[in-house]
Amino acid sequence: MNRIYHNPRCGTSRSALQTLQDRGLQVEIIEYLKTPLSRAELAQLIADAGLTVREAVREKEDIHRELGLDDPAVGDDRLLDAMAEHPILLNRPFVVTEKGTRLCRPATVIEEIL
Numbered sequence: 001m002n003r004i005y006h007n008p009r010c011g012t013s014r015s016a017l018q019t020l021q022d023r024g025l026q027v028e029i030i031e032y033l034k035t036p037l038s039r040a041e042l043a044q045l046i047a048d049a050g051l052t053v054r055e056a057v058r059e060k061e062d063i064h065r066e067l068g069l070d071d072p073a074v075g076d077d078r079l080l081d082a083m084a085e086h087p088i089l090l091n092r093p094f095v096v097t098e099k100g101t102r103l104c105r106p107a108t109v110i111e112e113i114l
Contacts (some may be wrong), residue, residue, distance in 0.1 A: 003028040005037070005045070005094040013093035015107035020095070023114060032087050039084040045094055048101035053079045056103060058091040 002025045007013045020027045037045065046056045053076040057069065063086050064070060069079060083089045095104050099113040 001028055002026060002098075003030060003096040005030050005032045005090070005092060007031070007033060007092050010092055012105055012107050016093045016095055016104040016110050019107065019110050019114075025097075032090060032092070036084065036087040037090070039080050042080055042083050042090065045096075045101065048096070049094060049103050050101075051103060052076075053083075056091050057083065058089050061086075061088050064089060 002020060004013070004017055004020060004027055006017055006029050008031065017027065017029065042056075043053075046053055049056070057064065057079055059070065063082075067082055067086075068074065069082055069089075091103055091105060093104050093107075095102055095110055095113065097113045102109050102113050104110040
């Protein structure tokens with residue numbers, strides 16, 4: 001099953017979803033702001049995408065700075081805890097297909113797993 005961790009307010013996320021739909025693929029859409037991932041699910045998704053936890057954090061959000069997550073000394077455990085508590089900190093969109101998992105930023109990265 002194809003899956004997208006989606007924020008409908010994000011243009012990159014909408015673009016990735018449109019690409020999946022244009023290919024005629026069945027897509028499970030998970031609006032992660034409404035249905036947050038657990039800490040374990042976040043860790044697995046990030047690992048499956050081949051990223052570090054820091055690479056998966058959305059740094060543009062005010063809460064990132066407010067929580068002091070911009071400090072390079074902050075470790076993965078604290079980052080994962082923050083992402084689980086504040087889902088807006090998950091960068092997007094993550095897309096999962098039978099060919100793999102990617103953070104599709106830019107949206108063209110999706111081509112690697114289609």
